[in-house]
Amino acid sequence: MLTDPALAALIIENARDFAILTLTPDGMITSWSPGAERITGYTPRAAIGQSVDILLTAPDLAAGAGALEISTAFNRGRAEDSRWHVRRDKEWFWANGVMVPFQHAGECALLKIMRDETPAKLAAEHRILLLNELNHRIKNTLATVQSVTEQTLRAGGVAASTRQSLTGRLMALSKVHDVLTxxxxxxxxxxxxxxxxxxxxxxxxxxxxxxxxxxxxxxxxxxxxxxxxxxxxxxxxxxxxxxxxxxxxxxxxxxxxxxxxxxxxxxxxxxxxxxxxxxxxxxxxxxxxxxxxxxxxxxxxxxxxxxxxxxxxxxxxxxxxxxxxxxxxxxxxxxxxx
The missing domain is CATH 3.30.565.10 (Histidine kinase-like ATPase, C-terminal domain)
Incomplete structure (x- = not known):
């Protein structure tokens, strides 16, 4: 029968979709799971002893995101983040993570777990891009319909009041379309x-x-x-x-x-x-x-x-x-x- 430490080691060893690492209170890496190596490209030898900031992008480094995450974890008992990180080969990846403090051998330490969500993030951004393009085209189409309608009705001798009524309704559609967009x-x-x-x-x-x-x-x-x-x-x-x-x-x-x-x-x-x-x-x-x-x-x-x-x-x-x-x-x- 597995003891608790053995079970924990087995879980960490096989959780290949998750980066699981432990840190000192100042953010130095003390352990590195196989999932962390798969996601980041860093081997345990390359990662252990380094600051967890090696995973941060330049903007997050400049903003002190690493120190803020550690501070939040200690002050609130938990720190969550969803942001871009940097692999060993300098490519960026999007990960959702959580950092929590714990006691190890009578000393404070930190546990961080991350999951690579890059495919989902890129797909979401692509959907937003397509939606924005579609909205832009629909808005242009509404403007074109409004212009063609106005010119057609004017050329057909339709009363100005009727033209204004139809134009106003098209404008109302355009405005609510903007809100929904x-x-x-x-x-x-x-x-x-x-x-x-x-x-x-x-x-x-x-x-x-x-x-x-x-x-x-x-x-x-x-x-x-x-x-x-x-x-x-x-x-x-x-x-x-x-x-x-x-x-x-x-x-x-x-x-x-x-x-x-x-x-x-x-x-x-x-x-x-x-x-x-x-x-x-x-x-x-x-x-x-x-x-x-x-x-x-x-x-x-x-x-x-x-x-x-x-x-x-x-x-x-x-x-x-x-x-x-x-x-x-x-x-x-x-x-x-x-």
Whole structure:
């Protein structure tokens, strides 16, 4: 039966995907595993007795990264790092590592374990490069579509108001695309989506108030809310609260509960201080868009043309178990995800 030291030696000997080394309190290498040799190119003879700083890049050396890692390990009981390192042949490799202090023969020492993650790091960087290139091309395509559409409609004698409406919608798509690009199309912050969507209407002074808790949106929902806000703001600018001095709009959202078990995101657009409002005689494009754009999220938008100002309430169900593909509770410190 293996004793503990024998078992530890066996594990270290066969953990070829991990560099396992021990250090003195000042960072001098005292032991070097076969995995460390495979990953770094340094043999035990070449590594033992050297400073662990031989693995650091020049920028990290200049920044004192090695001393900081040791200090953190002693002060906090653990130091983690994910960064570029240098092999014996001077090639760089990306490794995730942890350093912890321990007692050996009654003296303080350090244990460091690293894993080479270079292939995954390079693949991630390549994905980011491709995504950035794709986003750039999509943005250029949107700009081209906007220009061609404007010229085509103008040449066809289409009214300026119609041209402006279509151009505005394309701009709204472009703005929310910019927000999603910054987040690698994983999700988007609701407050940022709202801010970008209403920015063209905050001309002289902030007349659109924005408030609500941190919320993360899925890409589809971010686009839907951006388009909905554009239609609401455009209507308010033509006929509602943004049409005259003193008019104001409040945009807010809350995480609500129906008392039975279902949670919701309640999103509110409320106008005040504008001209008297009456229901329109016909249902326009904006109203039709509002009724359809949230269907995939099993949500709904309700418009109220009160005399004091237009009010729009958008209700989106929130799944507690996270199984709904579009809306889910996030385990994200930045806020809820819908």
């Amino acid at each position: 910054q987040e690698s199309w994983a999700s988007a912050d609701l407050a940022e989506v709202v801010g970008k969507a209403v920015a063209p209407f905050q001309v002289a002074e902030p007349v659109i108030g924005i408030s609500g808790p941190p919320v993360r949106l899925s890409p589809n929902l971010a686009v839907a809310i951006s388009l909905a806000l554009h239609e609401l703001a455009t209507n308010a600018n033509k006929f509602g609260a943004l049409n005259r001095p003193g008019g104001r709009v409040e945009v807010s959202w809350t995480d609500a509960h129906d008392g039975v078990g279902q949670r919701f995101l309640n999103f509110l657009w409320r106008e005040s201080g504008g001209p008297p409002v009456s229901p329109p005689e016909r249902r326009g494009f904006g109203a039709r868009l509002l009724s359809r754009v949230f269907a995939d999220a099993r949500g709904e938008a309700r418009l109220d043309f009160a005399a004091s100002g237009v009010c729009c309430v958008i209700t989106l169900p929130l799944s507690e178990d996270g199984e709904t593909p579009i809306l889910k509770v996030a385990q994200d410190p930045r806020g809820l995800a819908f």
